[in-house]
Structure formats: C-alpha cells, structure tokens
Amino acid sequence: MHMLIFALLLGLALVLESTVLQFVRVAGVKPDLVLVLVVFYAIINGSREGAFWGFMGGLAQDFLSGYYLGMNTLSLTVIGYLVGLGHTRLFRENQFVLAGIAFLATLAVEAIRYLLILSLGITVLPGEALWGLILPLGVYNAAVALLFYRRFYLSATEGILRIP
Amino acid sequence: MRRPRIRKALAAVAFAVLLLAIMHVTGYERDELTALEAGLRDGAGFVQGGIMQLGYQLREGFQHLFFFGRPAEIEELRQRIRELEGEIATLREYQLQNERLRQLLDYRDNNAGAETLVADVIGRDPGNWFGVVKVNRGANHGVRCDQAVVLPAGLVGRVIAVAPNTADVLLITDPRSGVGAMLQDSRTPGVVRGTLNRSHPLGMFYLTREAEAERGQLVVTSGLGIYPKGIPVGRVVAVQKDAAGLTLTADIEPLVDFTHLEEVLIILNSLPGG
Numbered sequence: 001m002h003m004l005i006f007a008l009l010l011g012l013a014l015v016l017e018s019t020v021l022q023f024v025r026v027a028g029v030k031p032d033l034v035l036v037l038v039v040f041y042a043i044i045n046g047s048r049e050g051a052f053w054g055f056m057g058g059l060a061q062d063f064l065s066g067y068y069l070g071m072n073t074l075s076l077t078v079i080g081y082l083v084g085l086g087h088t089r090l091f092r093e094n095q096f097v098l099a100g101i102a103f104l105a106t107l108a109v110e111a112i113r114y115l116l117i118l119s120l121g122i123t124v125l126p127g128e129a130l131w132g133l134i135l136p137l138g139v140y141n142a143a144v145a146l147l148f149y150r151r152f153y154l155s156a157t158e159g160i161l162r163i164p
Numbered sequence: 165m166r167r168p169r170i171r172k173a174l175a176a177v178a179f180a181v182l183l184l185a186i187m188h189v190t191g192y193e194r195d196e197l198t199a200l201e202a203g204l205r206d207g208a209g210f211v212q213g214g215i216m217q218l219g220y221q222l223r224e225g226f227q228h229l230f231f232f233g234r235p236a237e238i239e240e241l242r243q244r245i246r247e248l249e250g251e252i253a254t255l256r257e258y259q260l261q262n263e264r265l266r267q268l269l270d271y272r273d274n275n276a277g278a279e280t281l282v283a284d285v286i287g288r289d290p291g292n293w294f295g296v297v298k299v300n301r302g303a304n305h306g307v308r309c310d311q312a313v314v315l316p317a318g319l320v321g322r323v324i325a326v327a328p329n330t331a332d333v334l335l336i337t338d339p340r341s342g343v344g345a346m347l348q349d350s351r352t353p354g355v356v357r358g359t360l361n362r363s364h365p366l367g368m369f370y371l372t373r374e375a376e377a378e379r380g381q382l383v384v385t386s387g388l389g390i391y392p393k394g395i396p397v398g399r400v401v402a403v404q405k406d407a408a409g410l411t412l413t414a415d416i417e418p419l420v421d422f423t424h425l426e427e428v429l430i431i432l433n434s435l436p437g438g
Contacts, residue, residue: 017290019212020219025423028362029292064208064290066201066325066332069190070183072291077179117293119184120191124293124339124360132360133292 002161006041010057013037018064027136031144032106034061038080039105040149043092044156045163047084054080068120075112079105095149102145106138192324192334195309202327209298209330212287220426224257261426268429271316278392279433280314281305285425286330295321295335295358297425302329310390312434318396318419319343319385320428331430336397337365337422344388345397350376353386356397356416366398366416369406377403377414392434 013033021030034057042050058076062069083105091097114129155161197205265282272280287298301307303326313320313333321341325332334341337358345356345368352375354368361367371377381400387393398416406413 014290015211015215018208018287019215020222022288022423023219023223028360032292034290061290063204065294065296066205067190067192067294067296068187070187074180074183074187113291113293116184116187120188122340123357128360132362137292 002163005160006037006053007056010034010037010053010060014057014060014064017061026140029133029137029140031140032109032137033144034058035076035079035106035109036102036141036144036148037152038076039083039102039145040098040152040156042080042084043086043090043098043101044153045084046087047081050080050082050084050087051077052080054078068116071113071116075109075116078112079109082108093153095146095153098149099142099146103138103142106141107134110134110137192332192340197325197327201325205298205325205327205332206302206329209286209300209327212298213284213300216284216286221257224260264427267316268427271314271429277433278431280429280431281307283307283331283428283430285428293360294340295338295422296324297321297333297335297428299331299333299428299430300329301430302327302331304328306432307331307430308432308435310435312391312395312431313428314395314431315420315425315428317421318398319391320420320422320425322390323430333428335422337418342389343391343397344386345383346386347371347375347377347400348382348384350381352377353388354414356383361415364401364415364417365422366418368400368414368416369411371403371412371414373405373410373412375412377412379403383414383416390435392431 013036017030017033021033024030038050038054038057041053054076055073058073061072061076065072083101086092086101090101110129110133114124114126114134117124152161268280268282272278281301283299283301285297286300289296299313307323307326309323309326311323313322319336321333321335321338323331324334335358336343336356339358339360341358343356344353346353352371354371354375356366356368359365359367368383377400379400379402383397383400385391385393385395385397396419398418400414401417402415403412405411
C-alpha cells in the first residue's frame with residue numbers, strides 16, 4: 001500500500017513539474033520535487049529502496065521529457081543509492097539536516113546531469129551552469145525539503161507511508 | 165563473499181552503459197517519433213492541458229487578490245466583495261485572453277504571406293536544463309518538424325517533435341537552439357544561442373570585431389537556416405570580446421516573455437517549399 005501511495009506522490013510531483021511549477025520559478029529555476037521525494041524516501045528507508053525509487057522517478061521524468069531517455073534515470077538512481085547510505089549514519093529526524101542533504105544531493109545530481117549533457121555535445125559554460133542553475137536549484141530544493149520533510153517523516157514512520 | 169560484490173558492481177556498470185547508450189540515441193534530432201512516444205506525448209498532453217488551464221486561472225485569481233483583496237470595513241460587504249472579485253478575476257482572465265488573441269490576429273493580418281496556426285501551451289519540460297514547451301496542435305493540424313513558432317513580439321522557437329495532436333517546441337532560450345540572426349541596422353550576421361544566464365538568456369556569437377554593435381540595437385533573423393528572414397529576436401544589452409579576442413559576443417534580451425507563454429503561432433509555411 002505504501003508503495004502505491006509513494007508512486008502516486010511521485011506522479012503528482014511529475015505532473016506539477018511539467019505544468020504549474022512554471023509559475024513559481026525563483027531565480028529562473030523551479031524545484032525538482034521528484035528529487036526531493038527520492039531524497040526523503042532514501043534517507044528514511046536506505047540505499048536499496050532509494051536506488052529503486054530514484055530509478056522509477058528518473059524513468060518517469062525521462063518519459064515525460066521525451067528526450068535523452070536515461071539521463072534522469074541514471075542520475076536519480078545514483079543519488080537515491082548515495083543518500084540511502086546515510087540512512088543509519090545521519091540524524092534523519094531533523095528537517096534542517098534533511099535540508100542540507102537535499103542541497104548536497106541537488107548539487108550532485110545536477111553535476112551528473114551536466115556531465116551527461118556535455119557528453120551529448122551540448123555547450124553549457126560551467127559558470128553559467130553553476131550560478132544560473134545548480135546553486136539556485138540547490139537552495140530552492142533545500143527550502144522545499146525544510147517545508148515538507150517533517151510531515152513526510154511522520155507519515156513514513158507512523159502514517160500511511162510506513163513500511164509494515 | 166567477494167564474488168557477489170563483483171557481480172553487483174558489474175551489473176551496475178552494465179546498467180549505466182545501457183542507459184548511456186539509450187540516452188545517445190534518443191535526442192531530438194531524430195526524423196520522427198515512434199508510435200509509443202507519440203501516444204505517450206498525446207496522453208500526457210491531455211492531462212497537462214487541463215492542469216495548465218487550472219493553473220492559469222489560479223494565477224490570475226491570486227494576482228487579483230494580492231492587488232485588490234484588502235479587507236472591507238463592513239462585515240456583510242466582505243462576502244459580496246469576494247464574489248465580485250471572483251467575477252472580476254474571471255472577466256479579467258477573458259479580457260487578457262482576448263487581448264492576446266487579438267494581437268495574434270493582428271500579426272496574421274500584417275503577415276498575409278504567413279500561414280499561421282494558433283496553439284495553446286499545455287506543458288513544459290519537467291527539468292530545468294532545457295527549454296521545451298508542448299502545444300496542443302500536431303500532425304493532424306498540419307504541424308511539421310522545423311516549422312518556426314512566433315508571437316507578435318518576436319521569435320519563440322521551432323517545432324522539434326510532432327505527435328498526432330501535440331507538438332514539442334524548442335525555445336530559442338534552450339542551450340541547444342541556434343538561430344541565424346543579424347543586427348538590424350548594420351546587417352552584421354551572427355548566431356543567437358540560448359544560455360543559462362537568467363538575466364540575459366540569449367547570446368549572439370561570432371560577430372566580427374568591426375561590427376557596430378551597440379546597446380539597444382534590434383536583432384532579427386537573417387534567413388540563414390530554417391527561420392524566415394526578418395523575425396525580431398531581441399535587443400542588444402551588452403557587447404564584449406570573446407575569450408580569444410577574435411570575435412564579439414553580445415548579450416541579448418529577448419522580446420518574448422518566455423516565462424508567461426500561453427498561446428503561440430506556428431508558421432505552417434515557414435519551411436522551404438511550404
């Protein structure tokens with residue numbers, strides 16, 4: 001049951017990303033809700049689950065985007081796995097810790113995407129990528145994590161997202 | 165103990181290599197979409213279209229409340245004010261839509277040679293790296309790849325993928341986009357590309373050092389490449405030498421507001437041979 005609900009959450013995040021999140025762009029970027037959800041799930045449930053949902057979320061993003069299938073799948077699977085490694089090591093009850101993790105995860109996932117974009121022969125200057133996209137997006141995702149993590153954590157430990 | 169670990173590592177590498185291979189063959193430069201891709205695009209477009217319309221309405225409502233929704237002194241009037249504000253927001257939405265559509269009609273009248281089709285923007289690329297919008301017109305309406313997409317203000321982009329009832333438009337602000345352009349006054353040619361610089365999302369490259377590029381000059385399409393000649397692209401805001409000092413590069417401010425695209429015009433006969 002919790003898997004179905006989390007899948008629905010990912011689907012909702014994806015639809016919002018491809019439609020109305022356009023209206024809440026800050027500094028030119030919109031939040032990556034799928035990444036934030038994968039980070040939440042991975043830190044609470046571990047590497048394997050993190051990698052699995054990173055794979056699913058990334059694959060869905062790739063299909064909706066329609067181009068370069070695999071770019072988001074690869075980057076989110078890796079980040080889901082890496083964040084999941086902190087499952088038992090980090091103080092995951094604290095939303096400020098999670099905001100920091102979301103910030104670092106965003107930097108890592110966007111760095112992977114940037115390298116993949118370069119490998120496709122698309123020219124994006126590193127300074128533009130860093131200041132124009134990666135850092136603002138990191139801050140935005142951290143703010144979103146700060147706002148929603150507490151609710152997600154309660155749901156994942158005591159509510160409908162709890163693994164039986 | 166070590167063997168399963170090696171096997172896992174090999175599986176991970178094979179997985180990554182497979183994804184990289186798929187990624188390299190699914191770019192936008194393909195001639196046409198597969199039936200599965202076309203079906204997925206149209207299906208997703210149906211959902212996205214409804215949500216975008218709701219989003220437009222909500223945005224207008226919020227903007228209206230922000231500017232005019234001050235609390236009234238008399239309690240019984242508050243409810244009435246809220247009702248009227250709701251009505252005004254709806255009427256304002258129709259008025260804005262009316263103005264936009266009238267501008268599109270004016271553009272059609274002033275460009276009699278251009279056979280144009282109005283399309284609503286119903287979706288965006290979910291990520292932040294690329295500038296692609298989805299519109300609600302496709303092959304069934306005569307849309308083809310590489311057709312130019314414009315607004316009365318200027319150039320928007322070009323069609324890069326077509327499904328039966330939807331199409332993807334690559335915005336000129338996308339880093340993959342390249343537009344053959346020239347400075348309108350001096351006719352100096354260059355190439356306009358998208359950048360991730362949020363204050364000036366377009367750059368004009370390969371201008372000769374002798375080019376008289378100045379702040380405020382208009383940049384239009386040059387007719388070299390797939391875009392028809394003379395479509396406004398943007399205005400020069402700054403000029404600097406490139407790293408090697410051989411050519412000039414200009415920061416361009418686009419004429420189109422890409423964050424608020426709701427309708428666009430597809431020029432159906434913009435391709436050579438119509």
